[in-house]
Amino acid sequence: MRSSAMRDLMEITARPEVISLAGGLPDTSTFPPESFAAQMTRIAQESSAEALQYGPTEGFARTKDVICEVMGAEGMHPEVEDVLVTTGGQQALDLVAKTLLDPGDVVVAEGPTYPGAVPVFCSYEADTRQVSIDAEGMRIDALLETLDALEREGRRPKFIYSVPTFQNPGGVTMSLQRRRRLVEIARERELLILEDNPYGMLRYEGDPLPSLYALDGGDYVLYTGTFSKILSPGIRVGWLCAPPPVMEKVVLGKQAADLCTSTLTQYFVGEFFAEGRWREYIADVAAIYRQRRDAMLDALERFFPEEATWSRPQGGLFVWATLPDYIDTTDLLAKALRENVAFVPGEAAFVGGLGKTSMRLNFSAQTEDEIREGVRRIGRVIGEQLDLYRTITGEHRIPPAAPEAGPAGDVLPLRRAGRRRT
Amino acid sequence: MRVAVIKGGRSLERAVSLRSGARVEDALGGLGHEAIPLDAGEDLVRTLKQRRPDVAFIALHGPGGEDGTVQELLEILRIPYTGPGVAACMRSMDKVATKSILREAGIPTPDWVAFNATAFRELGAADALEEIEGGLGFPLVVKPASQGSSLGVRFAAAREEVPEALVAAFSYDDRVLLERHVAGRELAVSLIAGEPLPTVEAVPREADQFNYEARYEIGRTSYSCPAELGAEEGNVREVASATWRALGCEGFARVDVMLGAEGPQVLEVNAIPGLTDTSLLPMACEAAGIGFESFVERAIELARARPRGQPSAVPAPPPPHP
Numbered sequence: 142m143r144s145s146a147m148r149d150l151m152e153i154t155a156r157p158e159v160i161s162l163a164g165g166l167p168d169t170s171t172f173p174p175e176s177f178a179a180q181m182t183r184i185a186q187e188s189s190a191e192a193l194q195y196g197p198t199e200g201f202a203r204t205k206d207v208i209c210e211v212m213g214a215e216g217m218h219p220e221v222e223d224v225l226v227t228t229g230g231q232q233a234l235d236l237v238a239k240t241l242l243d244p245g246d247v248v249v250a251e252g253p254t255y256p257g258a259v260p261v262f263c264s265y266e267a268d269t270r271q272v273s274i275d276a277e278g279m280r281i282d283a284l285l286e287t288l289d290a291l292e293r294e295g296r297r298p299k300f301i302y303s304v305p306t307f308q309n310p311g312g313v314t315m316s317l318q319r320r321r322r323l324v325e326i327a328r329e330r331e332l333l334i335l336e337d338n339p340y341g342m343l344r345y346e347g348d349p350l351p352s353l354y355a356l357d358g359g360d361y362v363l364y365t366g367t368f369s370k371i372l373s374p375g376i377r378v379g380w381l382c383a384p385p386p387v388m389e390k391v392v393l394g395k396q397a398a399d400l401c402t403s404t405l406t407q408y409f410v411g412e413f414f415a416e417g418r419w420r421e422y423i424a425d426v427a428a429i430y431r432q433r434r435d436a437m438l439d440a441l442e443r444f445f446p447e448e449a450t451w452s453r454p455q456g457g458l459f460v461w462a463t464l465p466d467y468i469d470t471t472d473l474l475a476k477a478l479r480e481n482v483a484f485v486p487g488e489a490a491f492v493g494g495l496g497k498t499s500m501r502l503n504f505s506a507q508t509e510d511e512i513r514e515g516v517r518r519i520g521r522v523i524g525e526q527l528d529l530y531r532t533i534t535g536e537h538r539i540p541p542a543a544p545e546a547g548p549a550g551d552v553l554p555l556r557r558a559g560r561r562r563t
Numbered sequence: 564m565r566v567a568v569i570k571g572g573r574s575l576e577r578a579v580s581l582r583s584g585a586r587v588e589d590a591l592g593g594l595g596h597e598a599i600p601l602d603a604g605e606d607l608v609r610t611l612k613q614r615r616p617d618v619a620f621i622a623l624h625g626p627g628g629e630d631g632t633v634q635e636l637l638e639i640l641r642i643p644y645t646g647p648g649v650a651a652c653m654r655s656m657d658k659v660a661t662k663s664i665l666r667e668a669g670i671p672t673p674d675w676v677a678f679n680a681t682a683f684r685e686l687g688a689a690d691a692l693e694e695i696e697g698g699l700g701f702p703l704v705v706k707p708a709s710q711g712s713s714l715g716v717r718f719a720a721a722r723e724e725v726p727e728a729l730v731a732a733f734s735y736d737d738r739v740l741l742e743r744h745v746a747g748r749e750l751a752v753s754l755i756a757g758e759p760l761p762t763v764e765a766v767p768r769e770a771d772q773f774n775y776e777a778r779y780e781i782g783r784t785s786y787s788c789p790a791e792l793g794a795e796e797g798n799v800r801e802v803a804s805a806t807w808r809a810l811g812c813e814g815f816a817r818v819d820v821m822l823g824a825e826g827p828q829v830l831e832v833n834a835i836p837g838l839t840d841t842s843l844l845p846m847a848c849e850a851a852g853i854g855f856e857s858f859v860e861r862a863i864e865l866a867r868a869r870p871r872g873q874p875s876a877v878p879a880p881p882p883p884h885p
Binding site (some may be wrong): 148149150152153156232467468469472473474475478493528529530532533535 | 573575576577578579680684690692707714715725726727729730731733734735848
């Protein structure tokens with residue numbers, strides 16, 4: 142019931158009156174409609190028949206060149222034949238799971254992990270083991286413990302799934318030391334890693350770190366990227382980089398799944414990148430998201446109770462907040478929806494019922510004002526539940542609200558003064 | 564016939580309601596009626612006035628649709644509708660009201676205590692928890708007063724689990740009840756025009772006996788219908804019928820019953836039970852040899868056959884349980 146209850150609740154978050162901090166949506170209103178019109182017109186005039194036709198399963202050479210250019214900007218230099226164009230990054234994840242997993246096989250993932258990966262692993266009946274994270278990303282000591290425990294059972298993971306940069310939903314970035322160590326472990330133990338990097342280019346502060354793929358050179362690390370967050374999720378174009386033995390099987394899987402990724406949108410990708418302004422566009426988007434992140438962090442500081450903790454992402458789209466252990470965030474979502482605000486309950490990021498006291502908050506899809514208002518409303522419902530709990534447990538008795546208490550947001554006895562989190 | 568199918572709405576059970584509504588629309592198509600699908604929103608009354616359906620099939624679940632609100636509007640518009648009337652909906656949506664009426668009518672229901680959040684915030688109700696827990700015993704069940712599904716329902720096996728369960732239940736409603744847990748067989752009796760259909764039994768896995776959440780997960784609970792009740796069969800049907808009469812139900816409804824050592828006890832009444840492929844009322848219909856289309860046709864006949872009261876003829880809710 143819990144997970145289906147959550148799905149039912151998530152369906153309500155799409156109502157127009159709801160300030161949704163739930164989705165992982167980029168703000169597509171930042172893309173200039175006139176550019177879109179010009180690019181699509183050019184495609185219609187110059188390549189209509191080809192753009193409306195099937196394409197190669199591996200994707201167009203032009204798309205793969207663009208992918209190599211984008212990966213080059215992040216310090217990776219794959220061979221063109223190691224690249225498969227996929228229908229969004231989600232398909233890359235699905236194809237790798239389909240290719241590598243038999244029912245009962247072990248996958249190791251971060252805990253929390255990308256909520257969209259949970260149904261993938263579940264649908265291939267994987268035995269998903271989650272390794273906790275801290276401010277430096279996946280905890281290597283916990284990973285080693287998990288691997289050793291598996292070894293004692295005579296089992297090995299089919300692959301380790303990681304979002305090392307601006308992790309979804311954790312908002313943390315794996316440190317360089319841990320990246321090196323993770324790649325080393327993969328080599329020593331001959332384990333595959335699937336690195337998922339949708340947000341790497343959306344960095345708002347700090348210096349970029351080398352990807353796992355770059356550190357490893359593409360031997361043990363499979364890599365998936367996407368145009369969803371740097372151009373558009375609606376075009377459904379992503380990619381997978383994998384060494385030839387894996388790639389051969391994945392291509393067969395892709396053929397079975399959908400023959401090829403949309404040719405029309407691959408043409409659009411080609412046109413957009415041919416204009417040569419993609420770096421500026423990403424920089425513009427990143428500047429907007431940086432301000433929204435700051436608005437969210439300020440609002441959290443102001444409106445969330447001091448019992449709450451949260452991540453401070455250097456990039457990406459998400460903040461992960463954790464509440465005291467007597468607050469279940471799925472129940473809290475029901476209450477929040479009455480205030481027309483939504484978030485993703487933490488249990489969506491776990492396979493086995495953990496994460497119930499956490500929530501994922503997105504800051505890319507709403508304006509700064511909406512973010513502030515949304516966080517204020519969530520802070521208020523949390524505050525009400527905390528006070529209720531304290532009252533019930535007798536931890537303290539709160540005086541009834543004064544009759545002429547100011548605006549609703551000021552009723553909460555939140556401690557706001559000068560707190561700082563890192 | 565032109566049949567408005569009112570579904571969706573703003574309740575937390577929106578998703579289930581959309582599935583119930585879609586199934587009713589399919590059935591109406593099969594019956595040769597014109598279905599007018601209506602997602603209950605701000606334009607509901609305007610659309611109903613424009614389209615003037617012959618009858619409305621209410622497939623809403625939870626507050627807003629199952630609590631008499633939409634029924635009241637349909638009374639005002641003089642459009643016949645399926646299921647119980649305004650007052651019966653109000654009485655069955657609020658579990659506290661339901662239980663008070665049952666108790667007065669001498670129908671067995673587990674002991675309970677109800678609170679609103681104000682009692683804790685302003686009247687120090689927390690200080691009474693010890694007495695309440697002593698009276699009800701453990702495990703006890705904590706429920707929001709008015710949620711149709713099992714949303715927000717928690718078991719508390721020991722004292723230290725009560726505050727968390729209360730906080731969870733208060734997420735869904737400003738009023739919650741603590742109820743004595745009755746161990747036994749979980750039964751659902753669906754009724755059409757007051758006649759009980761074969762009883763459905765939910766059979767949880769042994770390991771999930773006290774895990775309410777697991778019980779509602781697909782694949783973890785199996786259902787049997789008609790349930791093998793032996794000598795208790797008559798008692799179960801009788802309490803369901805008595806409940807129907809006590810609440811003043813009309814059309815169709817579902818009564819959830821726990822069959823324990825002390826015989827059947829009524830837990831709650833669903834004025835508009837789920838009508839999806841996996842719902843219990845359709846399961847009971849099937850066991851009775853009534854196809855889903857026949858059920859829909861019968862529900863519409865009952866709606867059109869019955870005289871409706873004036874909108875203002877809604878009785879005041881019963882006094883709260885002492």
